[in-house]
Amino acid sequence: MTLDDANPNSVGPRIRMMLPSLTPREAHVVESVLAMRDFGPDTALKAIADSTGVSEAMVVKIAKKLGFDGYRGLRSALSQYNRLPAAAMHQEVSPEDTSREIVQKVFRTSIRALEETLAILDLDAFDRAVEAIYGARQRDFYGVGGSAQIARDVAHKFLRIGLRASVHDDAHMMLMSAALLGERDIAIGFSHSGNTAAVIEALQLARRNGARTLAITNYDRSPLARQAEIVLCSTALGSPLMGENAAARIAQLNILDAVFVAVAQRDYQRAERNLEKTMSAVAANRKDRTP
Template sequence: MAQSGFTRIRSMREQLSGSDEKVATFILANPEEIRSLTIQGLANAVGLSTATISRFVKRVGFSSFREFSLSLAVVTQSDDTFFGEIDEEDDTSEIVKKVFSGATNALESTVNMIKTADWTTATKWLVEARRVGLFGIGGSSIVALNGYHKLLRTPLDVEQHPDYDVQLMQAVRMRTTDVAIVVSHSGRNHDTLTIARQLHTNGVKIIAITAYPQSELAKLADLVLASAAEEVNIRSESMSSLIAQITIMDSLFTLVGVQLGDKTQQVVDHMRTAIEGTRE
């Protein structure tokens, strides 16, 4: 099922600024009124031009204002509980469904936010890199480890370590011919930023995976692959974002694997043979 405009805007809220943020705020604050407004009516209501409104609807993933307007006519459960707000009276089934719904919405919104050109660029950089380093602190280290575990199945020369000091030393040794994938949900973690600044100083291409594309990490990066996130009660917003970020990493692995074709298959076959030899 296609996402409604309300759901899409909520998923991208943290990434919007200026006039886009103004339009988004008005739409979310006036859900009933917006359904009956024309593009000119919305432009008048927020004090902006129709061209600005047109750019906004395309930025949130719709080809035209008409498509966007039609999407607002269908109210889905996720419009009210985008990432599964948990209520005290929810039973076991409802809680589980909301958690799964949050994950599904995060994945759908994330894939709609990342441009095909950015996937292509990231893949090209990784395939051509002398070495690929994966960096992440705390919860983000899970995403980095997942990427390392997957990319080991390709011909790429990859490295990853959970310890911050070791990560910083790895960053010091990286060169302009290398590529770094730096993961941070907030994009504000102090240790992660220290690593990113070192990579930036060394001229290393940085691919940032973060839920906040306006963060300091994103500004240091050469390419940002943004994951959707929205603050929810009880459980952290980063839970759904974590699932989306792991899927971003899996997508990079798949794109690289397909690009390198037979070479990847050879690595996979060798690894499978080695692993099978350890089993009874």
């Protein structure tokens, strides 16, 4: 499927996902077009070329590189996308914003990330991820910084239903873990940018050792995605203050929550039994409610 035929909700995020594969000059043109508030069906090719300092032929070439049949295809698809309610949700936070405006903008950015991630989610890859995680002997999760927190949350959920899972956020620990994985195991790497060296190297080693590999990232053409057998992508629009990571984390948590539910569904009774066991194990550490 080309982007000319894509779900309108997915056009913006799919274009953004391709940015790392473009040259700096091409990326500048695309980012300029995406940032144009008045971009629409009447926006001329010459206007884009003049405003970005490139030739008209270059704009057409970029449109084709993005998966369109040419500039007209890009203009038509992006115009439809810009008219969607979700596309209007993202607004930059300003120093003059009230508390109400800040809350609304942050929430709307997250809602947009969820809407657009749902639109681009590859359900075939989702099903493959579910089967690989369910059938694995060991599940090792790798992430650094904020991505490690997502990995920890997901591993915790799987452990609660009796599926063995470990989390590593140290480069050496990731490599040691990956060195011990085999054909019956799966390594899951988290990186918003897809460029986190420690996670890439660990996934690469796990794959060499025969383990299944799954990448959770914002960019399906990133180095991490290239090392993974299965890729699940989130998407989020960045801002100077929050970056892309905050909203992307929410989208990634939702993807993995859906994976978790689908895995638990494979053997629901067993999941329920193990959940009862693990909940009972920690119940003694909880203080009774006081009247």
